[in-house]
Amino acid sequence: LTLVSERVVPVSSRLLTVTVGPPASIRPEVPLTNSTGGVPFAGRVSIRDAGGNVVTSYGSGVRVSAVNATGVFNDAHPLFGHLTQGVVAGSANFTDLVIREAASYTLVYSSSDLLPHHSFVTIAVGPPAKLHIKTQPVPSTGGLFLSTQPVVTIRDLGGNLVTDGSPFSLTASLLTNTTHTHGLTSPLHGHTILPSVSGVVTYTDLLIREAAPLYFLTFSAQGSVTLAPHTSVSFSVVPGNASSLSVNTQPLASVGGVTLLTQPLLTLRDAGGNRVATATATTVWVQLVSPAA
Numbered sequence: 001l002t003l004v005s006e007r008v009v010p011v012s013s014r015l016l017t018v019t020v021g022p023p024a025s026i027r028p029e030v031p032l033t034n035s036t037g038g039v040p041f042a043g044r045v046s047i048r049d050a051g052g053n054v055v056t057s058y059g060s061g062v063r064v065s066a067v068n069a070t071g072v073f074n075d076a077h078p079l080f081g082h083l084t085q086g087v088v089a090g091s092a093n094f095t096d097l098v099i100r101e102a103a104s105y106t107l108v109y110s111s112s113d114l115l116p117h118h119s120f121v122t123i124a125v126g127p128p129a130k131l132h133i134k135t136q137p138v139p140s141t142g143g144l145f146l147s148t149q150p151v152v153t154i155r156d157l158g159g160n161l162v163t164d165g166s167p168f169s170l171t172a173s174l175l176t177n178t179t180h181t182h183g184l185t186s187p188l189h190g191h192t193i194l195p196s197v198s199g200v201v202t203y204t205d206l207l208i209r210e211a212a213p214l215y216f217l218t219f220s221a222q223g224s225v226t227l228a229p230h231t232s233v234s235f236s237v238v239p240g241n242a243s244s245l246s247v248n249t250q251p252l253a254s255v256g257g258v259t260l261l262t263q264p265l266l267t268l269r270d271a272g273g274n275r276v277a278t279a280t281a282t283t284v285w286v287q288l289v290s291p292a293a
Contacts, residue, residue: 021049023058025115029091032119036126037102037158040081043094045109045117047087054090061085062092062111068103078105087111099123100158126156128165131219131230134200141240142211143272145190149206150232152219154199163198168223170194170201174208175216175231188217196223209272211239240270242278 027048035041047058066079081096092109099105102125110116135151152170154162174188190205201219208215217232249265266284268276 018051020053020055021051023047023055023114024050026062026109026111026117027052028117028119032107032121034122034124035099036124037156037160038098038100038129039126039157040096040098041121043097043107043109043119044091046091047111047114056090058087058090060087060112062087062109064094064097065108065110066099067106067108068101079107098158100160102156102158102160123158125160125162125164126158128154128162128168128223128225128227129157130155131170131221131227132159133219133230133232136233137206137215137217137235139236139238140208141272142237142270142274143207143209143243144240145205145207149203150217150219151203152201152230154196154221154227161199166224168196168201168221168227170196171220171222172203172206173218173220175218176212176214207272208237209274211237211270211272211274237272239274239276240272242268242276242282243271244269245284246273 025048026045029044029046030042032043033041043064045062047055047062049055061084063084064079065083068078078099078101080098080100082094083097085092085094097107099121102123104120104122107119107121108116109119132153132155133150134153135148137146137150138148140146140148150172154168156162170193172188172192187209189207189209191203192206194201194203206217213236214234215237216234218229219231220229221227246267246269247264248267249262251260251264252262254260254262264286268278268282270276
């Protein structure tokens with residue numbers, strides 16, 4: 001140090017050495033960059049003494065956590081990745097931090113008794129990345145509209161609804177590994193191809209005729225990017241109430257006054273054409289219709 005005065009000859013002190021002090025706080029080295037839902041981002045902090053010098057000898061790790069700045073916690077633990085990093089030469093480097101839900105967040109870096117550091121990051125909705133079935137189909141009745149119609153949404157990597165951009169065209173199709181019992185091809189009926197509206201596709205009139213214990217709906221999308229098809233949970237279609245008769249065995253030509261050589265065999269069917277095995281006795285009337293003379 002050199003002391004200077006207008007009337008006194010300057011005097012220099014002994015050599016003064018200032019060393020790095022004990023660790024006191026955590027400070028950022030690289031500013032956080034805003035990201036989109038489900039996309040990794042990075043952060044790097046360093047350990048500093050009271051004067052702001054990097055403490056290279058610090059041996060404990062640093063942990064990072066996140067708090068939703070809006071106070072809405074749809075994710076109990078919104079931050080994913082390697083949340084604790086060791087300190088090397090005074091720095092802790094986080095390279096794979098991920099937040100799924102689009103919102104504003106406060107990241108808190110902490111370690112032992114050091115003064116923590118708070119950083120702010122905004123997670124926006126990203127581009128379309130996948131399909132999500134918001135409303136799954138449930139067991140239904142053959143030949144009738146599915147009792148719960150599926151609702152499918154367009155999501156980003158983090159699962160946020162993508163409402164912007166060009167609409168997608170979604171196609172619903174039917175999958176089954178059930179052996180069909182009466183020859184129906186089990187197609188899916190109704191408006192199976194619909195456009196997305198603000199990222200949502202709502203089906204209203206899908207129906208399946210043939211009863212079977214195991215069906216799946218699969219949805220595929222065409223649009224600005226390629227999205228992987230998505231398949232629903234399994235569901236069943238059961239026979240409904242009897243609504244019609246079918247003639248399984250037709251009568252053949254016979255002789256007047258003699259019992260028909262081949263007696264007709266009738267089956268009760270539901271709206272989808274499935275055989276109805278009703279527990280209640282059903283009376284069937286037969287009427288002879290002769291051609292006009």
